[in-house]
Amino acid sequence: MSSDEVKDTLAIYVTGDTHGSQRYGRFSVDGFMHRFGTEAFPEQKDLSKDDYVIVCGDFGGVWETDRKRVREPASEKYSLDWLEDKPFTTLFVPGNHENYDRLTGCRDERLLGCWLYEKMPPEEKEKLRAGYPGKLWHGGRVRELRPSVLMLERGEIFDIGGKSCFAFGGARSHDIGDGIIDPADYPDERSFKRDYAVRREGMIRVKGISWWEEEMPSRDEMDRGRDNIRAFMESHERLDFVVTHDAPASDKQALGIDGTDEMSDYLESLRGEMKYGKWFYGHLHGNCMLYGNHYLLYEQIVRIDE
Numbered sequence: 001m002s003s004d005e006v007k008d009t010l011a012i013y014v015t016g017d018t019h020g021s022q023r024y025g026r027f028s029v030d031g032f033m034h035r036f037g038t039e040a041f042p043e044q045k046d047l048s049k050d051d052y053v054i055v056c057g058d059f060g061g062v063w064e065t066d067r068k069r070v071r072e073p074a075s076e077k078y079s080l081d082w083l084e085d086k087p088f089t090t091l092f093v094p095g096n097h098e099n100y101d102r103l104t105g106c107r108d109e110r111l112l113g114c115w116l117y118e119k120m121p122p123e124e125k126e127k128l129r130a131g132y133p134g135k136l137w138h139g140g141r142v143r144e145l146r147p148s149v150l151m152l153e154r155g156e157i158f159d160i161g162g163k164s165c166f167a168f169g170g171a172r173s174h175d176i177g178d179g180i181i182d183p184a185d186y187p188d189e190r191s192f193k194r195d196y197a198v199r200r201e202g203m204i205r206v207k208g209i210s211w212w213e214e215e216m217p218s219r220d221e222m223d224r225g226r227d228n229i230r231a232f233m234e235s236h237e238r239l240d241f242v243v244t245h246d247a248p249a250s251d252k253q254a255l256g257i258d259g260t261d262e263m264s265d266y267l268e269s270l271r272g273e274m275k276y277g278k279w280f281y282g283h284l285h286g287n288c289m290l291y292g293n294h295y296l297l298y299e300q301i302v303r304i305d306e
């Protein structure tokens with residue numbers, strides 16, 4: 001069978017945040033090496049690379065910051081290789097816990113020029129500006145971590161096994177109540193560490209190390225998403241799937257979650273622009289269904305193509 005042909009038994013599964021490969025930290029119930037192991041996900045025995053598992057953001061497989069070289073640390077390389085060896089293709093939209101500098105390229109020249117990267121040679125900084133290789137895949141742009149581990153860029157519409165899927169990752173972090181520290185605001189590592197030692201007990205994250213402003217979409221990405229939906233709806237009856245990290249504003253209200261923001265407001269505004277079959281999102285760390293076709297997912301893995 002050529003790679004263009006679609007086999008009859010093609011399957012698409014979707015799940016919520018994985019937050020990296022292992023069970024660790026305060027956020028995660030499990031990582032993708034547990035969730036996608038054969039014990040937790042036995043259905044994979046009948047799958048091939050023509051079948052898909054989609055993660056609704058906070059994938060977390062690319063996280064660590066190396067100050068000297070652009071490389072996957074051994075643990076990340078091992079877990080991404082492990083995923084590549086699985087009998088399915090992994091797709092994910094980015095969340096608010098991803099290292100965007102490494103995924104999609106660092107655009108913060110102030111950060112690149114500060115003490116944090118003073119030992120990184122210029123050719124490595126060029127790699128950091130580039131991120132993982134981008135390419136067109138099934139109608140939209142992706143970042144290729146491995147041939148079968150792909151990040152779906154924001155605002156794109158993909159043909160996934162004959163199903164149309166609008167992808168829009170990202171969300172505003174809420175674990176930043178005590179602020180974000182920008183290394184570039186400090187003249188040297190010593191002054192940064194002195195301040196960090198005082199503030200580290202609080203809910204803080206550090207720009208370029210544990211927080212990236214690209215967790216929220218740019219205006220261009222929002223416009224691109226809306227334009228792509230409008231163009232698609234001119235010639236199609238509906239989208240089959242919408243996959244996002246954040247939830248539309250009205251879903252948050254229905255779930256009793258205070259405080260919507262420009263991300264959830266944007267997603268809400270898209271609802272009026274499109275017809276769609278099912279909408280899947282993560283971020284809120286729960287599993288439930290709203291309105292009969294909106295699904296908040298966390299550790300559950302749900303087959304969605306049937």
Ligand SMILES: [Fe+2]
Binds near residue numbers: 017
């Ligand atoms: Fe999360």
